[in-house]
Amino acid sequence: MNIGATLLKLWQESGFAAFLAAGGWKNLIMIAVAFVLLYLGIVKKFEPLLLVGIAFGTLLTNLPGSALFHQELWDAYIAGEEGMTFTKIIHEGGLLDILYIGVIAGIYPSLIFLGVGAMTDFGPLLANPKSLLLGAAAQLGVFIAFWGAIMLGFTGPQAASIGIIGGADGPTAIFLTTRLAPELLGPIAIAAYSYMALIPLIQPPLMKLMTTKKERAVKMEQSREVSKTEKIIFPIAVATFVILLLPSTAPLVGCLMLGNLFRECGVTDRLNDTAQNALMNIVTIFLGISVGATTIADRFLSVQTLKIVALGLVAFSISTVGGLIGGKIMYRLSGGKINPLIGSAGVSAVPMAARVSQVEGQKANPSNFLLMHAMGPNVAGVIGSAIAAGFLLAVFGA
Amino acid sequence: MEHLSIATSGIIALLGYGVVFFGLVLLMIVVMILGKVMARSKPAAAPQAAEAAPAAEAEGTAGKIKLFDVPDRDAAMIMAIVANRIGKPLNELRFRSIKEVKDE
Structure with a gap:
């Protein structure tokens, strides 16, 4: 046995040798990106529940030779090649290919919405239904970024997937992108979750720019108490009404409202507990790691990714501005009774955007307590971004 | 898919924003009606409670x-x-x- 030849073979088969092969440097860069994302998730606590999983998926998929994820299989599946089915992917793919089936089939985002529904109290929205207008106003960035993406040379479905980053709703962005532009899933998911984590940095300067100190200091009256019956009827009414209006929203809105019904109906406590804890956690693990797996070096390191990151920031910022404009209009129409800061919470990102409204409101007036008022537009934003996604899916879907 | 023209994409964007507003305004009306119905169906025990407060x-x-x-x-x-x-x-x-x- 030739020891030298054996050692050489071991070296050639190792992932280290692959770094020296053509294009291997790109993997090194992506591994560095994974480390940065892990740092942001663990040390800076930027959306850690998802970002840590996404970052680790990025790391695993870019370690040469790991064979956990096969982009070529998914390219063939998306292109509709004959015989390329989920069954074949299970047989020929790696672990992350199998987990990724749940993303591409739209299962994970919908199940996350089930958990979000179980965790969400729609009481503030029911107490002040006008909050829904702010949830609508704050979808402005979705459509402006969509338009901007078209101008930067993206196709309609790609632009729609980029625009939905402005909805500040990770599961919705992932759901729409897997339907319309799965090739962009990695950069879009990372941009969406990163900007959601950066909301406390992105929104306050815009809030100060768009409002006066007098407006920010407005104290709002406490909302009325909402009955249990209203809370039970609400998810049933919303699911029926919104799905009839836009059938393409059925997976997201259906799961969101089912989760909320589990929470409010009072007879499904065990299901409610599972939806918002065990199921949510399991799906979050699968979603994070399999979305991270799509950040293949060859695809991710491109000018296109930089454009997506820039457009995502534009989408987030304009959505915040849209919500604030809506808030200012309501401030004027209500004779100064509504604090316009609650408008920026319409971008979804529950509950972080509402917390930012609370913090900024208290800075202007230390006795201000806006959290509950901002929760109304905040949860309205979740429904608003689902409707926006449903519209884009109806226009660009197959 | 072919690239959309800027004008077409602008119309789609406007239409989309309009649809979001339309959907949420209708939902707002539904929620308001629901609130009114609930308020009417509540027992009128409030005045007594107010006296005792x-x-x-x-x-x-x-x-x-x-x-x-x-x-x-x-x-x-x-x-x-x-x-x-x-x-x-x-x-x-x-x-x-x-x-x-x-x-x-």
Whole structure:
């Protein structure tokens, strides 16, 4: 046995040798990106529940030779090649290919919405239904970024997937992108979750720019108490009404409202507990790691990714501005009774955007307590971004 | 798919924003009607309760929560501390009144 030849073979088969092969440097860069994302998730606590999983998926998929994820299989599946089915992917793919089936089939985002529904109290929205207008106003960035993406040379479905980053709703962005532009899933998911984590940095300067100190200091009256019956009827009414209006929203809105019904109906406590804890956690693990797996070096390191990151920031910022404009209009129409800061919470990102409204409101007036008022537009934003996604899916879907 | 023209994409964007507003405005109307129906179907026991209510509310009583000699700022802090201690989000709790207990 030739020891030298054996050692050489071991070296050639190792992932280290692959770094020296053509294009291997790109993997090194992506591994560095994974480390940065892990740092942001663990040390800076930027959306850690998802970002840590996404970052680790990025790391695993870019370690040469790991064979956990096969982009070529998914390219063939998306292109509709004959015989390329989920069954074949299970047989020929790696672990992350199998987990990724749940993303591409739209299962994970919908199940996350089930958990979000179980965790969400729609009481503030029911107490002040006008909050829904702010949830609508704050979808402005979705459509402006969509338009901007078209101008930067993206196709309609790609632009729609980029625009939905402005909805500040990770599961919705992932759901729409897997339907319309799965090739962009990695950069879009990372941009969406990163900007959601950066909301406390992105929104306050815009809030100060768009409002006066007098407006920010407005104290709002406490909302009325909402009955249990209203809370039970609400998810049933919303699911029926919104799905009839836009059938393409059925997976997201259906799961969101089912989760909320589990929470409010009072007879499904065990299901409610599972939806918002065990199921949510399991799906979050699968979603994070399999979305991270799509950040293949060859695809991710491109000018296109930089454009997506820039457009995502534009989408987030304009959505915040849209919500604030809506808030200012309501401030004027209500004779100064509504604090316009609650408008920026319409971008979804529950509950972080509402917390930012609370913090900024208290800075202007230390006795201000806006959290509950901002929760109304905040949860309205979740429904608003689902409707926006449903519209884009109806226009660009197959 | 072919690239869309800027004009076409602008129309789609406007239409999309309009659809979001349309959907949420209709939903708002549904929720308002639901609220009205619920308010009507409530038993009219409110006047009696109002008569029995103590008249010694301090200034600064905010809506449903009654503050007795407690400033708004302290009330907000107390509510935040309670929510933190019992590990429940604030939006899941309802505080009926906060009263300062004074030593005689």
